[in-house]
Amino acid sequence: MTAQLALSQLLNGLQLGVLLFLLAAGLTLVFGIMSFVNLAHGSLYMLGAYFGAAIFARTDSFLLGLGAAVAGAGLVGLLLDRFALTKLYERDHLDQVLATFGLILFFNELIRIIWGPSSVFMQVPDALSSTVEIAGFSYPSYRLAIIVAGVAVALGLYLLIQKTRVGMLIRAGATNANMVAALGVNIKWLNTLVFALGAALAGLAGVMAGPIVSVQPGMGEPVLILTLVVIIIGGLGSIRGAFYAALIVGVVDTLGRAFMPTIMRTLFERSTADAAGPALASMLIYLFMAVVLALKPQGLFPSGAGATR
Amino acid sequence: MNGNALFPAMVSWRAPRTIAVVVTLALLALLPVIAANFGSDYYVGFGTRVLIYALAAIGLNFILGFGGMVSLGHAMYVMLGAYAVAIPATHGIASGWTHLVIAIAATTTLSLAVGAVALRTSGIAFIMITLAFAQMLYFGAVGLKDYGGDDGLTIAERSVATLYDLSNPATLYYVTLVTVLLALYLSWRAVLSPFGLVLRATKANARRATALGHPVFRYQLTAYVISAVVCAVAGVLLANLTKFASPSYGAWTLSGELIVIVILGGLGTIFGPVIGAIILLALEELLPSLVEMALPDYKANWMLLLGLFIFLVALLLKRGVFGSLPARSRSAPVRGEPVEP
Numbered sequence: 001m002t003a004q005l006a007l008s009q010l011l012n013g014l015q016l017g018v019l020l021f022l023l024a025a026g027l028t029l030v031f032g033i034m035s036f037v038n039l040a041h042g043s044l045y046m047l048g049a050y051f052g053a054a055i056f057a058r059t060d061s062f063l064l065g066l067g068a069a070v071a072g073a074g075l076v077g078l079l080l081d082r083f084a085l086t087k088l089y090e091r092d093h094l095d096q097v098l099a100t101f102g103l104i105l106f107f108n109e110l111i112r113i114i115w116g117p118s119s120v121f122m123q124v125p126d127a128l129s130s131t132v133e134i135a136g137f138s139y140p141s142y143r144l145a146i147i148v149a150g151v152a153v154a155l156g157l158y159l160l161i162q163k164t165r166v167g168m169l170i171r172a173g174a175t176n177a178n179m180v181a182a183l184g185v186n187i188k189w190l191n192t193l194v195f196a197l198g199a200a201l202a203g204l205a206g207v208m209a210g211p212i213v214s215v216q217p218g219m220g221e222p223v224l225i226l227t228l229v230v231i232i233i234g235g236l237g238s239i240r241g242a243f244y245a246a247l248i249v250g251v252v253d254t255l256g257r258a259f260m261p262t263i264m265r266t267l268f269e270r271s272t273a274d275a276a277g278p279a280l281a282s283m284l285i286y287l288f289m290a291v292v293l294a295l296k297p298q299g300l301f302p303s304g305a306g307a308t309r
Numbered sequence: 310m311n312g313n314a315l316f317p318a319m320v321s322w323r324a325p326r327t328i329a330v331v332v333t334l335a336l337l338a339l340l341p342v343i344a345a346n347f348g349s350d351y352y353v354g355f356g357t358r359v360l361i362y363a364l365a366a367i368g369l370n371f372i373l374g375f376g377g378m379v380s381l382g383h384a385m386y387v388m389l390g391a392y393a394v395a396i397p398a399t400h401g402i403a404s405g406w407t408h409l410v411i412a413i414a415a416t417t418t419l420s421l422a423v424g425a426v427a428l429r430t431s432g433i434a435f436i437m438i439t440l441a442f443a444q445m446l447y448f449g450a451v452g453l454k455d456y457g458g459d460d461g462l463t464i465a466e467r468s469v470a471t472l473y474d475l476s477n478p479a480t481l482y483y484v485t486l487v488t489v490l491l492a493l494y495l496s497w498r499a500v501l502s503p504f505g506l507v508l509r510a511t512k513a514n515a516r517r518a519t520a521l522g523h524p525v526f527r528y529q530l531t532a533y534v535i536s537a538v539v540c541a542v543a544g545v546l547l548a549n550l551t552k553f554a555s556p557s558y559g560a561w562t563l564s565g566e567l568i569v570i571v572i573l574g575g576l577g578t579i580f581g582p583v584i585g586a587i588i589l590l591a592l593e594e595l596l597p598s599l600v601e602m603a604l605p606d607y608k609a610n611w612m613l614l615l616g617l618f619i620f621l622v623a624l625l626l627k628r629g630v631f632g633s634l635p636a637r638s639r640s641a642p643v644r645g646e647p648v649e650p
Contacts (some may be wrong), residue, residue, distance in 0.1 A: 007349065037433055087624060093433050094379050097625035098572055105616030118507050163315045220588040225444060232437045279452020291425055293438055297430045 002233025003139040009258045010251060011134075018150025019052045022205035023223065023232040024242040026159060026198020031173035032237025034089050034191050039100035040080070041202055041227065042220025043107035047072040048203025048218065049210045051114060053122040056210075062125035069207030077199020081192050089191070104221070111217045119216035146208050148213050153204070154243055161239060170194060175236050210259050226253070235299030239261045244298060256284040317501040318430045325411050325634040330580050333587070336550075337486060341479040353478045354550065359590045360485040361547050366570040366582035367492045368539025372579035373568070375500050377512030379436045380426075381394020381564050382443030386416050386537040388450060388559030394553035395462040405468030405475065419446075420537035424530045431515070440561055444634040450556035461555025469547055475549055482499065489583065492539055497579045499535075508532050541617045569619055575632025 016157060027041045051072035056065030084103075088096050123129075124142045131138035161167035172180045173190055181187040189239050205223075215220065234241025261277030268276070337356070344352040355390075365387055381443040393412035402408075427438045450599060451459050467475040475481045499505050510518040511525050519525050548554045566589065574585025596611040626633075 031433070040558050055447065095623045097379065097381065097436060099620050102616045102619030102623060105612050106620065108618065109610045109613035215459060225440065228437050229441055232434055236433060276452060279449055279634065282448035283445045286441045290438065293430055293434065294426045297434065
């Protein structure tokens, strides 16, 4: 029983992990290439969830909703990059943090104006609404599908970045953007591409999370902060680091929330444990991040340019 | 430096910045009197809130503007200061001085530990790790079930301080104003002192400052602790104003707002945070009613405009409102951004 519970919590952790990876991949790439801190990445996640929920409700097709979320968030990312953020790439991180902080407020209110302040319901697609039997316990197939889809996207991203010419340029840009520009590559075009790709991945994460979280204004912020933790632990600019760190953070956070109160109860009095357990569980990943940074200030997988900047 | 004992730098009295400082301070000093004329205590409370935000921003500006350390977690020290009032108050300790001592002691301890870890990183990682520590403390406060947890903690009575009766709104206002003036004066002196000189050097080029033989880490850590303590004092005052302490005082959006205030006023100017706090809070106060007048249906959505405003400030206003004012009339030394003598 306990082993099965642990296993299902582990799967929940992995599922959170792959969602975090989808967000972290875009954020860390944008940071690696443009040295740009985009706090509004969580807003793209929120937009993805809303686009997906709206189209899914309208057409009854989850796949169309998925496509709308990815395309919509990607398009918003493209427009943001072209019309709003280009001027900020050259500025220091402080201005970037401030400007994108302003964008968060803007998008949250925009969503509130369009869809209202209360949460929007998004149901699990019919084909995935059942459960599957794994090692003697049943697990929601939708969550399993998220894990599979997330790993598939991660693999696709790996192939894109390691095996294609565009990927080579992205890697080169992350190591030394000026050099790539000097070699005659249109770095602006590359920036836009990477930004839109990151936005589309954030939208994908949003629509996949839609049926299991509540789709509401401000849903991007808690996820954004977790994502920031992920890319810092993984090493800024490193996709590989983001992948491992996302899984670690997802699993540690989920297992911590599930078992920390029980563990605390064996060590302390019940009342103390019940009070401190949940709080400690929420603090666990930040504690983990602090330890990682104290030991390795550049993160677990430091990458060339992002690490020194 | 010149020989003047009171002022660390020459003040050019006819410079636009100096005039702005004098006019603002005069208006702030008279605010309760003016409000009393209109028979409204509301604006005294509002003014106190503005000054408290200004105080916290002065603290943040000390490391942000002069030390180049972008902390996105300073709201946690405001929260700590607020809880240093609320928790003792529930146990019957009402003395304001005790609250202040607890706040300063707790903040010094915490900020030494946090700073020691966070300052191992720099740049973007520093922004994120300060954010992470603030989140940690935020969730810690949510977990304090005995002290209200998520709902926060109501304080029955304001701190009792001998000499002052803080239960009178005007007294609380003037205590806050004096604290702000003290913080302004001390940060002005500190920035122009040899300590401040090294601190500004670490902002300009940390590697060179190290090469010149300065223990950069110790300077940065000291500045970090000082700025945290100023924020905690702001927290003590905030708890006294609202008679309430809750984890929301440590929310990361408040840390963001403090950065907005610093930039809006003028990064690296002494007086900028006061101007920034006045503008931002006045805007937050006015926008809802302005939106209601123009578009009654969208009254609740005024934050949209605030978001756009912050975005534009970051994009266009490089030196901030106060920072854009000329610092000298003709050839007098700079006040806000001091130069080498």
